[in-house]
Amino acid sequence: MTLLEKAIDRLPDKGYLNLEIPKGINLVEEINRMRKEKNAIILAHYYQTGDIQDISDFLGDSLQLARAAEKTDADMIVFCGVHFMAETAKILNPTKKVVLPDLLAGCSLADSCSGEGLRELKKKHPNAIVVSYINCDSSVKAESDIIVTSSNAEHIINSLPKEQEIIFAPDRNLGRYINQVTGRNMILWDGACIVHEAFSLERIAQQMLDHPKAKLIAHPEAQKPVLQVAHYIGSTANLLNYVANDDSQEFIVATEEGILHEMRKRAPGKILIPALTIDDTCNCSECHFMKLNTMAKLYLCMKYELPEILMDEEIRLKALRPINKMLEMSKAIK
Ligand code: SF4
Numbered sequence: 001m002t003l004l005e006k007a008i009d010r011l012p013d014k015g016y017l018n019l020e021i022p023k024g025i026n027l028v029e030e031i032n033r034m035r036k037e038k039n040a041i042i043l044a045h046y047y048q049t050g051d052i053q054d055i056s057d058f059l060g061d062s063l064q065l066a067r068a069a070e071k072t073d074a075d076m077i078v079f080c081g082v083h084f085m086a087e088t089a090k091i092l093n094p095t096k097k098v099v100l101p102d103l104l105a106g107c108s109l110a111d112s113c114s115g116e117g118l119r120e121l122k123k124k125h126p127n128a129i130v131v132s133y134i135n136c137d138s139s140v141k142a143e144s145d146i147i148v149t150s151s152n153a154e155h156i157i158n159s160l161p162k163e164q165e166i167i168f169a170p171d172r173n174l175g176r177y178i179n180q181v182t183g184r185n186m187i188l189w190d191g192a193c194i195v196h197e198a199f200s201l202e203r204i205a206q207q208m209l210d211h212p213k214a215k216l217i218a219h220p221e222a223q224k225p226v227l228q229v230a231h232y233i234g235s236t237a238n239l240l241n242y243v244a245n246d247d248s249q250e251f252i253v254a255t256e257e258g259i260l261h262e263m264r265k266r267a268p269g270k271i272l273i274p275a276l277t278i279d280d281t282c283n284c285s286e287c288h289f290m291k292l293n294t295m296a297k298l299y300l301c302m303k304y305e306l307p308e309i310l311m312d313e314e315i316r317l318k319a320l321r322p323i324n325k326m327l328e329m330s331k332a333i334k
Helices: 003-009 014-018 027-037 050-055 062-071 083-092 115-124 138-142 153-158 172-182 201-210 224-229 236-245 259-266 295-304 313-329
Strands: 040-045 058-060 076-080 097-099 129-133 146-148 166-169 215-218 250-254 271-274
Touching (some): 040 062, 062 076, 076 083, 083 138, 115 138, 129 153, 146 153, 146 313, 201 250, 236 250, 236 259
Parallel strands (some): 129 146, 250 271
């Protein structure tokens, strides 16, 4: 199945795609009104467009959003991110309605791994435990022992016994990086994020020559050669903190471009340069899955409470265990 076929397969009712927005309405006012009326909370990832970030009740990375979803007492969670993130919110909140503005908002990384494939790999390594990055679908979570995010992966892996055999899925770049910083030799699933794999070492090197005072900061989903020359490697939340607190005034940022919106707010006056990608004809450092969500779709999604995330209860319960394990094991992390 192609990525698009998988995404279309997720659509329970394609009718909502034809819904229209009444002429002349103010989207911001309408979204604010419905948020109150419906006791809804809007959770948004840093990779969303600036207008969606600005209207959200809570903005965060995967770990922060999972925690916010766990704590909310809203009746409806409007998740502005991609499908696996909204699914995580549903796993944590089975009695609440969880909606996603565009159900086609998938993820190349999540789609690289299936529960079935992971089951096969587990058969070959019967003594291994499975640690999965949160960027995976519920069938993969259900086959996992612990979920991690890029904010807590190092901490969680370090807290496991040294001799424990570990399968890490689905991101090979993050897995390789965690192997390096923890001295482990985890078995890695061969998946990747199309956005973070698109950065060009050659073009970034030229950017570093052009901006000799700039520090290169990178997300660990980027490929090893980029990470090797980075001044700082961190999760989305850590990259934001680093830029705000470091003395440098100039940064080349090797992660999804949406983060720059919040970075500019937290580090006003600092020069932020998006790292260049292999293809100079496209905005490859923008995640086109994330950018499928728009203010218009957010409005429709809140008005019609569609498309809704629905899930098989048996899978949900299996997927809940490793997520709870992560939330428990990462309590010490801010
Ligand atoms: S940036 Fe990469 S990992 Fe994140 S949602 Fe997009 S494709 Fe998936």
